[in-house]
Amino acid sequence: MNKKIFFSWMFLAVLLITVTSCNKSLSLQPQDGITRQSFWQTKEQVQSAVIGCYASLLGDPAGKDKPLSEYLFLWGELRGDMIAPGIGATNDEQDVMNVNTLPTNTVTNWAAVYRTINYCNTIVDFAPAVLNTDNTFTQTQLNAYLSEARALRALMYFYLVRSFRDVPLKLKSTSSDADLIQLPKTSADTVLKQIVADLNFADSNAALTYGSSYYDKGRITKYTVKAIKADVDLWMDNYTDAVANCDYIINSGQFGLIANSSGWFNTLYYQGNSNESIFEFQFDNQKLNSFYAMFTTSRQRFLASPIVMDEIYTIDPNNDQNFDIRGGGASVRTSDNTIWKYLGVNSSVMRTIDASYAHWFVYRYADILLMKAEALNQIGGRGDEALALVNTIRARANALDATNTNPDPTDKNALGDYILQERAREFSFEGKRWYDVLRNAKRNNYARLDILLNMVAKAVPANRQQSAISKYRDPNSHYFPIYYNELQLDPNLVQNPFYK
Numbered sequence: 486m487n488k489k490i491f492f493s494w495m496f497l498a499v500l501l502i503t504v505t506s507c508n509k510s511l512s513l514q515p516q517d518g519i520t521r522q523s524f525w526q527t528k529e530q531v532q533s534a535v536i537g538c539y540a541s542l543l544g545d546p547a548g549k550d551k552p553l554s555e556y557l558f559l560w561g562e563l564r565g566d567m568i569a570p571g572i573g574a575t576n577d578e579q580d581v582m583n584v585n586t587l588p589t590n591t592v593t594n595w596a597a598v599y600r601t602i603n604y605c606n607t608i609v610d611f612a613p614a615v616l617n618t619d620n621t622f623t624q625t626q627l628n629a630y631l632s633e634a635r636a637l638r639a640l641m642y643f644y645l646v647r648s649f650r651d652v653p654l655k656l657k658s659t660s661s662d663a664d665l666i667q668l669p670k671t672s673a674d675t676v677l678k679q680i681v682a683d684l685n686f687a688d689s690n691a692a693l694t695y696g697s698s699y700y701d702k703g704r705i706t707k708y709t710v711k712a713i714k715a716d717v718d719l720w721m722d723n724y725t726d727a728v729a730n731c732d733y734i735i736n737s738g739q740f741g742l743i744a745n746s747s748g749w750f751n752t753l754y755y756q757g758n759s760n761e762s763i764f765e766f767q768f769d770n771q772k773l774n775s776f777y778a779m780f781t782t783s784r785q786r787f788l789a790s791p792i793v794m795d796e797i798y799t800i801d802p803n804n805d806q807n808f809d810i811r812g813g814g815a816s817v818r819t820s821d822n823t824i825w826k827y828l829g830v831n832s833s834v835m836r837t838i839d840a841s842y843a844h845w846f847v848y849r850y851a852d853i854l855l856m857k858a859e860a861l862n863q864i865g866g867r868g869d870e871a872l873a874l875v876n877t878i879r880a881r882a883n884a885l886d887a888t889n890t891n892p893d894p895t896d897k898n899a900l901g902d903y904i905l906q907e908r909a910r911e912f913s914f915e916g917k918r919w920y921d922v923l924r925n926a927k928r929n930n931y932a933r934l935d936i937l938l939n940m941v942a943k944a945v946p947a948n949r950q951q952s953a954i955s956k957y958r959d960p961n962s963h964y965f966p967i968y969y970n971e972l973q974l975d976p977n978l979v980q981n982p983f984y985k
Contacts, residue, residue: 525611528622534612535630538604538637539704542766542845543774545597553597554766554845555775560648560965561916563592566944567793567909568824573784583945584953588966588984595649595968598641605638606658628690633705636687639680640713640847646676647720647920649981650964654679669977670967677721684714702758703767708734712763712848715856720924724860731857734763740850742881750815751831757844763853766845776827777841789817789824789914792943797909799887809910811882816913826914846915851878855911859904863928868894875907884910898933901925905936923963931960959983 524530544552562568563581570579577590586593612630615622645652654671656679691707711730718727734740743749743761752759757767768774779786794800798812813819814832827843828835836843858874861867872894879889888906892899908921926937938954945953956962961983972978 525615525618527619528615528626531608531612531615531622531627531630534604534608535633538601538608538634539767541601541604543768543772545600550594550597552775553601555779556592556594556597557644557845557916558776558779558914559592560644561919562787562914563919564944565918565922566940567790567797567913567918568787569790569822571785571788573782573786575786578786583949584941584956584962585949586966588969588972588980590966591968593649593965593968595645595652595971598645599655602638602641602655603659605634605641606656608634609638609656610658629692632687632690632692632710635683636691636705636710636713639683639687639717642676642680642683643713643717643720646673646680647923648965649967651981652676653975653978667975667977670979677717680717681714684710684717688714698758699767702762702765705764708737708739709764709848712853715853715860716848719856719859722863722928724863727860728857728864731853731860734850734853735857740853742850742854742877745810745881745883748831749810750829753849754815754826754843755830755836761850762844762846763848763850765847768842768844770839770842773839773841774827774843774845775841776843777836777838780824780828781835785823787824788822790944791822793817793822793913794819797888797906797913799885801885801887807883807885809882809884809888811910811913824914846912851881851911852917854878855904855908859901862897862900862904865897868897868900871900871904875904878907878911882910901933902936927960927963934958937963956983 540546542553559578559581563578564584568582570582574582575591577592580586580590581592609631612627612634616624616627642652642654650673651670652673653668654676655668687705687710688707691705691710693707694701695704695706711733715727715730718724718730740763741760743753743759753761757765766774778784794812794817798809798816800813801807814825815829816826817823818825818828827841830836830840854874854877858871861871861874872892878884884907888910890899890903890906892903894900905921905925909918912918912921922937922940926933926935934957937957941953941957942950961981964981964983966981966984967978972980
C-alpha cells in the first residue's frame with residue numbers, strides 16, 4: 486500500500502468510524518450510504534480501519550480542531566522552560582506558560598486524543614466479527630491488527646494520564662447515539678493498569694516489520710510497543726522492566742544513531758523514517774503539519790527561549806567551529822531564536838510552506854538509550870553503565886565540555902540531573918520536556934520537587950515567579966484542569982482538585 490492509498494483509506498475511515506463526542510447533534514450516519522453493517526465484512530476493511538487510526542493522528546477529519554501533534558507539542562512544551570511566546574501566541578497558550586491555566590483554556594481540550602481512542606475502540610469492538618464473514622482472515626492477522634489498535638490506545642491514554650492524571654477510561658466505541666454514555670473519571674492507577682494490559686497484548690501480537698521503512702516507522706511494531714512500555718515503566722518506577730524493554734530494542738540491531746555528519750539533520754528530521762526512528766506521525770505533501778505557521782511567519786507563536794543556547798547547549802567562545810550539532814542550525818536558528826527543527830532542510834535552508842511535512846517524533850533510538858540510562862541509575866549500582874549511555878549520545882552530538890557536569894556515577898541525584906539535562910538537549914521541542922521534568926520531580930513521593938520549581942523560576946516572567954512557584958508546590962497543580970465543555974456535557978465528571 487503506497488502513500489496515496491493511505492490517504493484514500495483515511496477518507497474512507499473517517500466516513501465509517503464515527504467520531505468521539507458526547508454531542509448528540511452530531512450526524513452519525515455516513516453521507517455516502519455506507520453503514521457499519523455493510524462495512525465490517527472483509528480483512529481489507531479491517532486494514533482500512535486500522536489505517537484510519539493512524540490518519541486520525543494527523544488532523545481532525547472535520548477540520549474544526551487542531552491536529553493531535555499540535556496538542557502534544559503544547560502539552561509537552563508550554564509548561565517547560567525551552568520555549569518563549571512569539572507575537573502570535575494566544576492568550577490561552579501564554580496563560581499555560583505563566584502557570585495561570587483555567588478550565589476554560591482551550592489548550593486543555595482532550596477531544597483530539599479521545600477521537601483517536603474511539604477509532605481504536607471501534608476496531609477492538611468490530612474487527613473480531615470479520616472472522617465470521619471472511620474465511621481468508623486468520624486469527625493471527627486479527628491479533629496483529631488488534632495489537633496496533635490497543636497499543637495506539639495505550640499511547641493515547643498515557644498522554645492523558647500524564648497530562649490530567651485521573652481521566653475517563655472508555656474501552657467501548659461510540660458508534661451511535663445509543664453508545665453515547667457519560668463516564669466519571671477513572672483513577673490514574675486503574676488507567677495505567679489498562680495501559681499495561683493493552684501493551685502486553687500488543688507485545689505478544691505486534692508485527693516486527695511491514696516490509697518497508699515508511700510503514701515500519703509510521704505504524705506500531707513490536708519495537709514501538711517495547712518503547713512505549715519502557716516509557717510507562719519509568720513513569721511507574723518499574724526500572725528493571727524498563728531496562729529489559731530498552732534492551733530488546735538495543736539488542737535487535739535494527740536501530741542506531743545517525744552519525745554526526747553534514748547530512749545528519751536532513752536525514753533525521755527533513756527526510757524522516759531514518760534508522761534512528763522507531764515511531765513517527767507520517768506527515769507528507771498530501772497532509773501537511775501545522776508547524777510552519779507556529780514557528781515562522783510574522784505571527785509566529787513560539788520561539789526558542791534564550792536559555793536554550795545560553796544554558797542548555799552553550800557555545801565555545803574560543804572556537805566557533807566547535808558546537809553541539811543539536812543546537813544552532815538544528816533546534817534553533819540562533820540569529821532570531823526561531824525553532825528550526827521542523828522548518829529546516831538543513832542547517833541553513835528553510836522549507837517552503839508547501840513542504841511543511843516534518844514528522845512528529847514519538848520515539849527514536851536516542852530515547853531508548855537515555856531511558857535505559859535513567860532506569861539503570863534508579864536501580865542503583867549501575868551508574869557507570871548509565872553514564873556510558875549518556876556519553877554515547879553526547880559523542881554523537883559533539884556536546885560541549887561546558888555542559889558536562891562530570892557527575893559521580895554513585896550519586897543518583899547528580900547523575901539523574903545530568904540525564905535529564907541531556908534529554909533536554911536531545912529532545913528539544915519534541916514534546917517531552919514537561920513529562921521528563923515531572924517524572925523526575927515526582928519520584929519517591931516528590932523527593933525532587935526542586936527540579937520542577939527551579940525550572941518554573943526560569944521559565945515564567947519575574948513578576949509571576951512567586952505565584953507560579955507557590956502553585957507548583959501543590960502536586961495537584963501539575964495536571965491540567967478538565968476543559969469546561971466536557972464538564973457541561975458530562976455531569977459525572979468532577980473537576981481536578983486544584984481547579985475547584
